[in-house]
Amino acid sequence: MEGRDLVRSVKAVGSAAEAAQGVRTAWAAWRRRRLEAALPAQRGAERARVPGLVRDAEPGPGGGVVRFARSELRVTVAVNGAVFWAWDGAGPGPSYALPGGRAPEADPRAVLEPDKDGAWRVVAERVTVVVSRHGAVEVRTPGGLTLRRDLPPRWWEPVGGGPGRWMQRFEVAPDARFFGLGGQDAGPRLRDGTYRLWNGGPGAGRGPGADGPHVTVPVQLVVSDAGAHLVFHDNTWDGTLRLREGREGAGSGHDRDGGGELRMDGGPLRCWVMVGTPGRVLHAWAALTGAAAQPPAWALGHRYAGPGDEREVRRAVADHRARGIPLDAVHLDAGRPGEHRPFTVDQDRFPKLPVLAEELRRDGTRLVAEVGSVVRAEPGDAVHDGGGAGGLARETAGRAARVPGRPGEPVRPDFTHARVRAWWGERHEELLAEGFAGFRLTVDAPRGRAASGPPWPARYALEGRGGGHREAHNVYALCMARAAHEGLPGPVRPEEPFVLSRSGWAGTQRYGGVCSGDVPEGWPGLRAALSRVIGLGLCGVPYAGCDVGPQDAGSASGSAELFVRRLQMSAYFPLLRTQAGPRAGHGDPWGVGGEALEHARAALAGRRRLLPHFVTLAHLARRTGVPVVRPVWWAAPEDRALRDCEDAFLLGECLLVAPVLAPGTDRRAVRLPQGRWYDTVTGEAYEGPGRVLVDAPPSRIPVLARAGAVLPVRGEDGGLELEAWAPARGRTGGGLVVTAADDGKGPVTERYVTRLRGGRVVVERHGENGPEEPSRPVRVRGPGAP
Secondary structure (H helix, E strand, C coil): CCHHHHHHHHHCCCCHHHHHHHHHHHHHHHHHHHHHHCCCCCCCCEEEECCCCEEEEEEECCEEEEEECCCEEEEEEECCCCEEEEECCCCCCCCCCCHHHCCCCECCCCEEEECHHHCEEEECCCCEEEECCCCCEEEECCCCCEEEEECCCEEEEECCCCCCEEEEEEEECCCCEEEECCCCCCCCCECCEEEECCCCCCCCCCCCCCCCCCECCCEEEEEECCEEEEEEECCCCCEEEEEECCECCCCCCCCECEEEEEEECCCCCEEEEEEECHHHHHHHHHHHHCCCCCCCHHHHCEEEECCCCHHHHHHHHHHHHHCCCCCCEEEECCCCCCCCCCCCCCCCCCCCHHHHHHHHHHCCCEEEEEECCCEECCCCCHHHHHCCHHHHCEEECCEEECCCCCCCCEECCCCCCHHHHHHHHHCHHHHHHCCCCEEEECCCCCCCCCCCCCCCCCEECHHHCCEEHHHHHHHHHHHHHHHHHHCCCCCCCCCCCEEEECCECCCHHHCCEEECCCCCCCCHHHHHHHHHHHHHHHCCCCCEECEECHHHHCCCCCCHHHHHHHHHHHCCCCCEEEECCCCCCCCCHHHCCHHHHHHHHHHHHHHHHCHHHHHHHHHHHHHHCCCCEECCCCCCCCCHHHHCCCCCEEECCCEEECCCCCCCCCEEEEEEEEEEEEECCCCCEEEEEEEEEEECCCCCCCEEEECCEEEEEECCCCCEEEEEECCCCCCCEEEEEEEECCCCCCEEEEEEEEEEECCEEEEEEEECCEEECCCCCEEEECCCCC
16 A cells, blocks of 8 residues: 555544544555556557458348458347347347347348448338448438437457457448436436446445446437437446537538547447337337336335334324325335344344234335445355355466455445346345335445445456456346345235346336435535436336425525425436435435425325326336336437427327426426326416426425326225316317226236317227217316316
């Protein structure tokens, strides 16, 4: 350890606790340097390579192989319209993004044929792929419009062998806008800049050169006048993506194409591309990576985290009920603090946990277990030995690099090993037996150079292939979520346990949702939370949310107004979790007091009222891949003004939510899509497209309903009711309602249509025998209401 590092750690000492932390930090830094000293040089002599000129091509199912002087490119069109291409003989598998690592069947109608100037092209029903004689790849619509052009790639390969790094530049239309990349704080529209493709931990992604957010997904959704397309680079290695938006020339000026540059430290150069409307693109993406897990109704309600023992749990539940605040689940870390013993309940804090769980369940509240990924390196301990926690110990650089090296220190199981996942998943039954109804995985992807995670010498199984930390880091949390999901017993049923994860990767929707936890403090945190939820939805993760906690009301940058505005916005996210602070009542909804408490209660009651609508959207997300929360341009991506709107979102097709993102706001401008929209509180009608000014008093945020919409809501008696909004004159509307079947065989879908008849709003259910009267209570809103 260098002297300046030791001095830096000692300067932080101000108390006994800080001194102990400084010693641990110094020891961890010294040990990490010793381990990294055993590694070979990160970069030695390298040889650059490009594809060269085209030589020939060989047709195959769904496309074929185009050979160049120094590489070859495989292009295949799948039956769902997705295009796969890969260089240097790479195939679709093995892949953590694909269910079972299997790719969809090739489209037999797609053909490889010569193009002009020595190029080749693959022609399919929905897309045309043109490969130039130098290796550039263009994706075109059936009408011939170019959506994307990937330039010939370049590789840098070590002279002595080993994984090489590569770079790929691409171009898009001047008017194109970028979205996606997982739960980015800077969005939802991704502007010019460099984004790291590396899952980070708390506070990540907050500055230049920092790690990415909790969930980084190498998925770009690009929207332009020519159409939308999604591109997924199936590579788990560390990398960066530099984006550059284009610019259209004014008058006689020249257009400047948008584009970017992707650099990866290793792994295959392969990607998938889907073309079409946003709905079709996300449907194809879900068909490729797997349908989203179906959450039970309680999992979409209000969650609360923070109680430390049984007494505090009972107090928190009683406080919610006494104040009329709905509560559906309580999150608990039931283990002994600081001992890193997952699946072990602390009997001192929770002496009768099954009894407590049953009492709460009878009153409609479930318990959710917080499960970490760190265990103690103690031979003889059941969790350590059975879970293969020593799986990160491998031979590295000619010597044993035990991670970590001393008994009693924390280690992480290797979830990229099938045996470890199977055993770890089975342990969740122990928590189910204690009365838990769901799990939240608190894992962050191991930080390669942090004292809390394995350093670079760590080796992983990677399903038998073997590999290092740079390759396994991004999929570590995904594999842990897979272990938890696959370890849950029983078939799909309404009360099936649901899994949330703090981190993940492409395909994490198959195993549950994502609750990413902390966001930046203060008012910027509202925009960050909105960006994360929309970004994850556009990457195929429909269930996402961020905590609402003491950082909003109790920190130096927080206030009661900030807490309420954050809660009002989060009440319309797929996942809602409030979090208490370190002291009783600190950060609780009732801790703000006064009018703010009334506003918080109203926001949570509104969430409970919309719970049937959230259940319907969850079923549709599983069937179609369409996100629950959508950007306002979703139904009209050709509207450039909507593409630039970042301060509002759609909840399904029918509700437009305009959160308040700045202090002292009582009115705000809202960009409306085309059609008539009603204020859900005042009933005032607004016509789109265009900008309108709406009221945003402290008691609520603006929420507008599309004319003609039919929404399932919870009635005063707890039953399901229909809320229908009057359609515009000469038009019809409608909506879907999805409920669980009485026989438990599957969901039941009901389709409703609204129309004006004689100046009166009529709601009809369309079944197998034609239109019929609704069997559920209907409340009509807007002009023409009885």
